[in-house]
Amino acid sequence: MQAQGLVKRYGNREALKRVGFGAAAGELVAIIGPNGAGKTTLLSILAGIVAPDEGEVEIGGGAVGWVPQQAGLYRRLTVEENLLLFARLERHPDPHASCEEMLELTGLDERRGEIVARLSGGNQQRINIAIGLLARPAVLLLDEPSVGLDPRQRARLWEFVSGLAGGGTTVIFSTHDIQEAERYGGRLLVLADGEALFDGSPEELREVVRREAPEAADRDFEIAFVAYLQHRGH
């Protein structure tokens, strides 16, 4: 997937300022940055929900799956009914088979008959992701997928997502959790005030911090990241 020169304006405010980046198959890209950096706007443009004012997005082939931050599903339906509905709306030739596949993938097979509202936040998020996967996407976009999950649920979620990337799916996710981005993101895209400040691996970001804010280079990754942003005037 390639994005070039993306600009999005809301009135006089520029939410994205000529942002461009690419992601290869099987890559796990974390978009990080402070609040209002433009993370959700960038993901919404990549998902095709919001049109950019300038720039373009190219998908090499296959569909783009989108998992919104707030689970987009029906809480009064069961797990199975949700998956079946979206499989039908995706016009799958055999919606029941797709539903079974997703139930197995999410490990929710035994809870298929439960009303979604009664499931934990972690399990709801797994269904949310499973619905995003129903399109059998080449690229999966996740907007802050681990918000509200406890550490155990978070670990399960990342195990699941890493498995998808291992299978060749390009995964691009936004997060506020810098440690999580360092741990699971193969690449980091740092946004601040709509501007792309950095695009590279966590190790490369450490190197940049060492050069630009040496006093924070040996601290933990979150402190080093904040020092880097401050050094860049954000």
Place this chain on the structure above:
Amino acid sequence: MGAVRWLLLKDLQILRRSPLQSALLVVYPMLIAVLVGFAISRGPEKPRVAFLNEVPQSSRIVVGGQKLPQANVQGRICLKVECVPVHSKAEAEEKVSSGDVLAALILPADLINRINSLSTLTPGTPEVEVIVNEEDPVKAGLVDDRITALLAQANLAIARRIAAEGSHYLDLVIKGGNLPVLGTTVHILGLEASAHILEALEPALPPGPLRSSLAQVTEFAKEAGENLDIAGPLIDRLAEPIKVHKVAAGGSSPPLEIFAIAVAATFTLALVTVLLVAGSLALEREENAFPRLVRGLVSEQALLAEKVLLGVAVGLVVTLLMLAGLQIFVPLEWSRIGLWLAAILLGGAALAAAGAALGAIAREVRAVSLLAFMVTLPIAFLSLVPSGAIGGGAYEAIKVVTALFPFKPALQAMTAALDSAAPSIGVPLLHLAALALAYGVLARLALRRFATV
């Protein structure tokens, strides 16, 4: 079309999962049907009025020295209200102030004497006493109207009786007959017989001034007899000088029970469709499913069409259920079911489209439900305001407002569908089709404006 089918199925599944909502959808129309059914099949209750008759049994209205038979005013009054007999004014006052009765009517002991004094040189003023509880202005107004109407009827009954007696005496003067006076019978010759006698006498007199005078008297007796005939109907008219001749203008009105059924059915249809569609559309956004759906899975138009379809389908079932319930109380013409369906389907579509326009504005189901209530209820009530009940300018304004919302045309269509004597259903159906289209466009614009991700 496939996506619409699956979304419709999903909405019905969600509806089924909400037992309270589903129960309300069934119970509500049945409740309305039963209430309306009882209301129209039992008729209005008679108001309870305390009645104290202090007039002595032997008192009679006297005309020309003759006592009239009893007019049975008490019996006539108690046909119109539920009379609660009381024995004193204090008891009557106590019953009114305690709310046991709406009012008290007291006929004083000297009422008949005062009526009789009207034909003397010292006429009195016959009065009855009415005690009402003024704590509730609406109730006080109702009681005033009822009592005034009852007294008008009592006055009319007495006036008729007097007029009848007057006519009888006039007839006696013209045609002659027997008049009972102080236990004996007096024979009255009458003008007609007098004229005949005088006419027979006339040839026996020699020509001259006496015969000429007799001829004048004979002529007078003849003319008086002939012309006093006219006075009879005049006296009759005196009792009720003005009669009402009712002419229906501006279309015939449907029977009251049919109109009540049409109002109940339209009210049910409006509440069910507007609330269901508005709530269901808002739910898509509250559940955050809307952006997921319109991201290529289903178009906004198809989503709106699905919601309208949902509203029409549920509205149809609920309204038919209600009509079936009303069948217990009032026989309905099931042969007109084709027209009922047309009214329900098109009325439901227009109301559902209006619900979609409301539902597209906000994303919280509760806010949308409140908004739908706040719009539907006042407009439904305004639609029932009859012309002439308020000032001309205000009525014109109400006409415009109610024409812009589908309730009134839906009510007109429902009335026309239920009543075989009603004007054509075509105009309200066209009106509904235009409103369905207009609200559909509005809903689409509102969704685009307010439902951005």
